[in-house]
Amino acid sequence: MKKFIYHKQNFFRNTYCVFTTVSGENLANKKPDYTSKSGSQYFYTEEGVYRISSHWGRAATCRWRLQTDASNFRNGAKVGFAKWTSFYKDNDVEKLYFIKKSEFTQQYEYFHKEEPSYSPNYILRTAGDTKKVLRQLKVITTETKWAKYVPHDDLEDVREFLINGLITSKKSLQVLKREYVILD
Secondary structure, three states: OOOOOOOOOOOOOOEEEEEEEOOOHHHOOOOOOEEOOOOOEEEEOOOEEEEEEOOOEEEOOEEEEEEOOOOOOEOOEEEEEEEHHHOEEOOOOOOOEEEEEOOOOOOEEEEEOOOOOOOOOOOOEOHHHHHHHHHHHHHHHHOOHHHHHOOOOOHHHHHHHHHHHHHHOOOOHHHHHHHHHHHO
């Protein structure tokens, strides 16, 4: 199946993309090709698009994430670049997303099934289902209160079991917790 090609006239409609942080120095004296109602600025090139914005994540009908650190700001906004080939279709009904630990942030994040890092061992979910599992993963990785209801000797072991189960199986968190107790 051939990949749909995105460009400056269609990338902003129902797409998913991970932008890479750039300095934006080469944009300093350039006029944006487009400025949105919310103030985001877009600069088009043959290869892709630069975006200067103070908001990332959900942007209108798109899911755009920025890989960034605190040092990459311009007037309080962050500058990102994405190649046209880095945009993928997005909608709420298809199973387009999988979850894995980001090599950049070291946190669990969602990714699109058409990205090169996709492997069939990851479970594909709709956007809504992916969001639910991400919330569960956050609780598992940042809190301990839930662990008192799962008999265990090693908190990190039960965390690893639950995380792996959530991202590589269709089992619910409750089922995984019961299975861990049985394995114990």
